[in-house]
Amino acid sequence: MSVSIPGGEFLTGSLDVISQSLTIPVLVILLIIVVISIITLGGVISEYTSRKKVPVGTVRDLIYKINSAASVDELKSIIESAEIPKSQKKVLTEIASSSALDNNSREALARKLVEYEEEKTDKTLQKTDIITRVGPTLGLMGTLIPMGPGLAALGAGDVNTLAESLTLAFNTTIVGIGSGALCYVIGKIRSGWYDRYLSDLDALSDAVLDYMNKQ
Template identity: 65%
Template sequence: MVASIPGTDFLTSALNVISQSLLIPVIVLLLIFVVYAVITLGGLISEYTSRKKVPVTKIRDIIDDISTAESSQELLKIIDSAEISSMQKKILADLAKRENLNSKQRGALARRLIENEEDKVEKALEKTDIVTRIGPTLGLMGTLIPMGPGLAALGSGDINTLAQAIIVAFDTTVVGIAAGAVAYVVSKIRSRWYDQYLANLDALSDAVLGFYEN
């Protein structure tokens, strides 16, 4: 006869109540995640169609034009006519207009403006990164939570309850992995786009700073 440790039944019952009470929140979060993943995928397609593709050769040409500019007004015209994003133009124009600043002050401003863009990029990728990591975890939780009552029902011969538990377990697993996979793809593609955006902005801002140092 196996001796029962006092309080074990209470603790295991409490754990069971807690785990079973998490099933509904897990399912709700999974539904939110999969809806968000679909919306984000649509946003990625829309962003792709409207995105300015700026090859390295074009950045090289813009830098060459900046290096040959003879005045700040001409520099502003080059920035305004450049085939880059409106936000990049705004940042570069802001640097070009700061004629009252010395080189160190202008460099500090450039770093801060670029850091602000990096913060925006991190914030844009943060949500999809969360879904990438948490989606499969919620799917695993949705798999394990209903299996406890399902196995208990199997012990009493209730096949229907076990079948329902298995259906819920498989559905939550599929939804969690699907949401995580879509979010991962979106995050990777956007990360590559934003890295190129920041690299171009950094190169062009250095060119503008170099214009005032000459």
């Protein structure tokens, strides 16, 4: 029913066309989100089975070894034989190889290398963060869009169209909320892993940096 203002029929008709035209894009994006969520779930399972778990004691002992190294070559050997992820070894080795730099430049290099690792983790978490926020929103859109034709069909006594609209509405709600919830859990799990990873890297890079600055 159009509003009782001049041009009301045109305005409500335009809004109806716009809202209904969003049905296909919303459904397509929801399907893409489901696929991405499933792939991400597989990725986090694979990451869990392959990631190197580093106890606090290992980091503590490594800091002591770094501090007691007799030379830069021994420091590099300690880093290479340490039971830490390869990406951490790469950063620490690069800091240990910066003997040609002065203290300020070496600190800048270490800071940049650690920031780069932070950017990589942020990029990994960004995908799940987006789905966590967008998934339920699209699910709500997919719920409300079919309700217009469904209510109109109810007024006309068309029960079949109403049933189809309600089915579509419920399905999109489930998919949107389910994908958002799954990615929220995945994001929380990965965030804990990466916070620990960056904390270890920050402590170890500071230890290597202090050693190099004393040389």
